[in-house]
Amino acid sequence: MQIRVLGAAAGGGFPQWNCGCANCRGVREGTIEARPRTQDSVTVSADGARWFLLNASPEIRTQIESFPALHPKRARHTPIAAIVLTNGDLDHCLGIFSLREAHPIVIYATDRVRQGITESNVFYRTLQRFPGQVTWRSLKLGREEELVDAGNAATGLWLEPVPSPGKLPVHLDGLASADPEDNIGLRIRERATGLVLAYFSAVGRMSPSVRQGLEGASAVFFDGTFWSSDELSGPGLMAKTAEDLAHLPIGGEGPYQQHEPDPP
Ligand SMILES: [Zn+2]
Secondary structure (H helix, E strand, O other): OEEEEEEOEOOOOEOOOOOOOHHHHHHHHOOOOOOOEOEOEEEEEOOOOOEEEEOOOOOHHHHHHOOHHHOOOOOOOOOEEEEEOOEOOHHHHHHHHHOOOOOOEEEEEOHHHHHHHHOOOHHHHHHOOOOOOEEEEEOOOOOOEEEEOOOOOEEEEEEEEEEOOOOOOHHHEOOEOOOHHHEEEEEEEEOOOOOEEEEEOOOOOOOHHHHHHHOOOOEEEEOOOOOOOOOOOOOOOOOOOOOOOOOOOOOOOHHHHOOOOOOO
């Protein structure tokens, strides 16, 4: 399995457009040892020819250009076989609207995430300009399925969506009730080697399903949005804690010892 990190920053990117915190200022001025990062997205492939994007960040165009394997091989072509969405946050799905240049695209998502994007959303009409512009493939929690390309051919990768404690996208807050399908992690298994990539880009807290999802994985990509709970509230940047924003802080030991049951 080939894995390429296209972006590793939280929503907003680094530096963030409206942020002059010590880190964002430091990276702009070159006074800290850090480099600018686009918002999180990863691409995976078993054969190096057909690639799956894990989430579609607002910076998708730059990210595609940054990696030659994702460049078109003909006048109208893309090596991107499909996009897999783990939730409906804009930093994970806004990129699909940048892929509106009349090319068929395939999106794997839970029904809940699909509904959040397609219903009551006039922007979505830009992806409905011709029949078959977007093909949605429905992910069901706990059901492993083979990832196929746009022509339904096997790609050598299998995907299992894993429920991960999270929250509704901010723009759906108050419009829908929470559901386990709102936020998922992914277990991606390469058939030829049995190797497993565990991809959990948003984890509100540890749960039995998240632990199971990580078990035995050869590589883990895990939500690193926050180091500490008061990262934003401490310096007065925001009143909310990391947990309020459904991100488990990765610093310290405490949070990983907590063990909360999955919702029924
Ligand atoms: Zn900042």
